[in-house]
Amino acid sequence: MWGISPLDQLMCRIIFKQARYEGLNTPPGLTASLVYPSTFGALNWGGVSVDPRHKVMIVNSTRMATHVKMIPRAKADELGVRRLPEFATDLEVGNPILPMENTPYALEKTFWLTKLGLPCISPPYGFISAVDLNSGKLLWSKRFGTARGNGPAGVDFPFAIPIGTPNHGGPLITGSGLVFIGATPDARFHAYDIRTGKLVWQVDLPGGGNALPITYTVGGKQYVAIMAGGSVVIGAKTSTKLVAFALP
Numbered sequence: 102m103w104g105i106s107p108l109d110q111l112m113c114r115i116i117f118k119q120a121r122y123e124g125l126n127t128p129p130g131l132t133a134s135l136v137y138p139s140t141f142g143a144l145n146w147g148g149v150s151v152d153p154r155h156k157v158m159i160v161n162s163t164r165m166a167t168h169v170k171m172i173p174r175a176k177a178d179e180l181g182v183r184r185l186p187e188f189a190t191d192l193e194v195g196n197p198i199l200p201m202e203n204t205p206y207a208l209e210k211t212f213w214l215t216k217l218g219l220p221c222i223s224p225p226y227g228f229i230s231a232v233d234l235n236s237g238k239l240l241w242s243k244r245f246g247t248a249r250g251n252g253p254a255g256v257d258f259p260f261a262i263p264i265g266t267p268n269h270g271g272p273l274i275t276g277s278g279l280v281f282i283g284a285t286p287d288a289r290f291h292a293y294d295i296r297t298g299k300l301v302w303q304v305d306l307p308g309g310g311n312a313l314p315i316t317y318t319v320g321g322k323q324y325v326a327i328m329a330g331g332s333v334v335i336g337a338k339t340s341t342k343l344v345a346f347a348l349p
Contacts, residue, residue, distance in 0.1 A: 103223035104215045113221035116213065120168060129169045129208065137222075139167035140210055141334070147271025147284065147313055156234040157295055159272045159280050161245055164226050164265075166213040172198065177207035225265025229272070229282065231295060241298035246285035269332045273314040273325070283310015283327050286337040290314075290327060290344070306344055309337025322347055 102113040121127060121134040128134070141163060149160040172180070182200045197211045213221045220226060230242035246266030270284030279301070280293040288309045292302040311332035316325045324347045331339030 102221060103219075104221070105217065105219060109215040109217060109219065109221075112216055113213075116168065116221065129171050131171055131173070133168060133170040135166050135213060136169055137166040138163070139165040139212065140169065141165060141167065141212070141267070145269055145271075147269070150272040150274045150280070151234070152274045152278070152295060154276075155278075155295070157240065157274075158232045158234055159229070159274060159282075159295065160232065161229045161268050161270070161272060161282060161284055162227065163267045163269075164222070164228070165220060165267055166222055168211050168213045170209045171206040172209055174205050174207065180207075182207050227265040227268045227285070229280075229293065229298070231298060243298050247287045247289075249287040267335045269309075269311040269335050269337070271313045273316060275316055275323075275325075281314045281316075281325050281327075283312065283314065283329070285309070286332070286335045288329070288331070288338050290346075304346070306340075307338075307342040308340025309335075310344075311335070311337055 102110045102117065104110040104113055119133065121132060127136060143162050144160060147161065149158050151158050182198050197209055199208045199210060201207050215221060225244045227245040228242050229245040231240040233240050244263045244265030246268055248262040248264045266286055268284040270282065272280050272282040274280055274295060278295040280295050283290045283306065286309060288306045289303050290306050290310050291300060293299065294301050306329040308329040309331035310327045310329050312328040312330060314325055314327040316323060324345050326343060326345035329340050329342045329344050331337045
């Protein structure tokens with residue numbers, strides 16, 4: 102259990118004792134249970150990126166837990182649980198209960214957080230890693246994402262401390278061995294050296310780069326672009342900007 106105050110730690114312990122946790126793949130039920138990795142995923146829809154020449158896979162991952170409970174359909178109907186608006190997430194509409202229509206149950210689902218909105222498990226919460234696909238060995242792994250823009254009770258933290266954060270988006274590998282990725286809630290776009298994991302470049306985006314980057318050429322000049330739309334789920338700033346980069 103983790104928290105920035107003894108009260109936080111106590112509340113997390115109470116929730117843990119009241120919930121079921123049977124290890125990986127604990128099934129949901131009518132009593133509350135903990136899911137770890139979370140329903141948000143350890144790896145999310147951003148997937149992985151593979152360098153076919155050097156047989157290296159780059160993967161960003163999230164280390165969080167979810168508190169879940171199934172609600173019988175009759176009870177869900179009493180609570181007025183209805184289908185979410187199209188393209189909306191449960192967090193965007195402020196309701197942690199997912200309707201799961203045409204099934205016998207709805208699902209109450211929240212991140213396992215303290216009262217101040219911080220995770221009940223200790224950091225780091227996010228990683229970026231490289232795997233040798235020939236041997237399956239981990240080549241390098243490092244914390245991914247900083248505390249900037251995050252903080253307890255919704256207060257923005259101004260310092261870019263590399264704590265490793267939940268991340269939402271995926272990587273892109275270029276032929277020169279650079280890994281481009283946004284994904285973090287601090288709204289930064291990063292470039293790593295695939296061989297060492299060294300951060301060689303980063304830039305602030307107008308919103309979270311919670312998408313997959315692309316690369317393309319026009320007139321012989323190479324560009325890297327990313328949609329900086331942000332993510333409500335991990336608290337990344339939203340925008341409507343598409344941003345492209347190139348060397349001078």
